[in-house]
Amino acid sequence: MKTNETMKTMSFADAIEDALATAMATDERIIIIGEDVHLLRVNLLSRFGRDRVLAAPISESAFVGAAVAAAMGGLRPVVEVMLVDFIGVAMDALLNHAAKTFAFSGGNWHVPLVVRAACGGGYGDGGQHEQSLWGWLAHIPGLTVVVPSTPADAGGLMLSALSHEEPVIFLEHKLLADYWLDYLGAGGRDTVTYDIPMMGATGPVPDPWQPVPIGKMAIRRNGSDITVVGVGVGIHRALEAATILAQNGYSAEVIDLRTVSPLDREGLCASVSKTGRMLVVDEDYQAFGLSGELAAVVLESGIQAKYGRVCVESTIPYSPEMEKQALPNTVRILAAANELLLKR
Amino acid sequence: MEINHWHCYENMFSSRQFEASVTTVWRSGKISGEMHLSTGEEAITAGTVLQLQAGDAMALDHRGTSAMLMRGVDPFRLLREFMGKSDGLCHGQGGHMHLFSKRHLAASSGIVGATGPAAAGFALANRALRPGSVALAFFGDGAMNQGMLLESMNLAVAWRLPVVFICKDSKWAITTLSASVTGGKLVNRAIGMGMPATSIDGTDVEAVWKTASKSLIRARKGKGPSFIHATCTHPEGHFLGDPLLRIARHPVKEMKKVAGPMIKSAIHLQGASILKRSGSLATVTTLIGKTARDQHFSGKDPLSRLRRQLKKENGRLEKLENELINKNQAVINRALAAR
């Protein structure tokens, strides 16, 4: 970071919007496409006009597909699919087109596209509206997937995504982005409460904005006994757990990957070779996903480490009580961490 | 089947009562997440679902409550499901957008447009295994732009499937006026694919009933799908706590806190110039005004409409309503008292 910059405080959602507006002001190729963006992005609409903020019909396969080719044609679309769960409808555009064009064209044709979606649970909306899916998306070569956990990273990663030459999936967690939580969870009620990680929902951001590099993790807490690694809200749960572990005499290092794909292999391996223990906290599905990939990366590098994971193991239940158990929570993280710490 | 107005009214009234109670429970915080009511759609539901027979299937969208109730699903188990309890219809796993009753061949989806393929598939199974039975697809005007729904309409024609496609047109898809993102007329899409299509006033249960009756006979006889376009309004907006309606109802209190940064920064000083800010404000206030206007029953409440017809027998009407109110209250009390 530059030394002459100052910091200001911003909410997670405002940070994304502010960074986006900053980039849109200097790059006319950036356009916004999505359902209800005339309201969701009303500030950008009024500032940049209808030609750059395009309200779409509920036709995800068409408008995401169109965004892919618009990117190939020279624009830099930010296409929104509301919740990442709805990306299923548009999957062909991403799987078979956005992700393939660079390879198929022999490396001659880029797709500078940002796909923006809200993700994650913790507000009782059921398994078709609360998925994370970053591992599932990152599985596809050619897709970059970023998952910020703080306002500074949200804005900084958005800036990097906007200048990236290849498709980036940008996921904003609904417990961090206040407007989504109000929209889908509270609906103006003060009779409901959520476990919102305060340091993620609001925090300091650089002024002026600095891009956060894609593919670079951040160490959120230094430690020596165990590496707890994850993204998004999982990081905040891990930090809570680390505080409790410290009270019990254990020193946990908390690593925020920030980018799921491409992974910061070096950063991860450096930490795990130091601590000898890796605990993955992942709000995405357990099997065949990020948590297994991290284990593979560590194994491949020849590091001997104890390994554990706290993930979502099945369809997320609607019931708030059952949901609480299904998502990674501090209690589950502590139990898994203690188990690993006892292994010699 | 001939329409029985009293039977329709009983079902529509019960559904309305139930959803009014659901609203109270939701506001009290005992129901999590979103809550999309089918209030305003009761005539469409009654005019179609009450004509179903054993073996018929229903593909429901995110407003499935009235259809589930009118098909005979226990309201206690529905409310317990909304409350996320293990004795709920789906053991608390689904919630209001994902209601399933295998016994009734009734399945819901929160994915807009997904009821098209689902109804086509139910119809395929019904034709093979339960000849003479049909499948209903319920969806909104917004869903009519979803590829999979349009594809299934074509599929149903190509395979002559016994499907009745029912478009509940409220004019709005969340905060989008459907007309602003939709080309042509919705019925013409269905006609273009080669199926009969009728536009009706979806607050008139008799009109719905008659049209649906023709479609059902046609489907049962193996003559293929048809399309019903029925207009309606959603007096609670898209979902409970709809930010646009909140602002319309309590402008001073809600304007500042509603919907996070989207509206907030439109009214804050920082950022855009006065001119631009008032531009965004104008966009928002226009939307608020239009939503408040469109989503108001303004004499077009399907329930009061039917009630006016039955008012001749006022004694019977009031007796029925009192019975239904008590019945509903007993269910709600039981659901709230259960652990």
Ligand SMILES: Cc1ncc(C[n+]2csc(CCOP(=O)(O)OP(=O)(O)O)c2C)c(N)n1
């Ligand atoms: C594939 C998909 N895209 C977007 C959404 C978000 N969404 C939920 S309801 C809705 C509007 C649906 O409008 P309409 O079909 O007219 O039904 P209504 O809610 O008005 O009854 C949208 C966009 C979704 N659930 N699924």
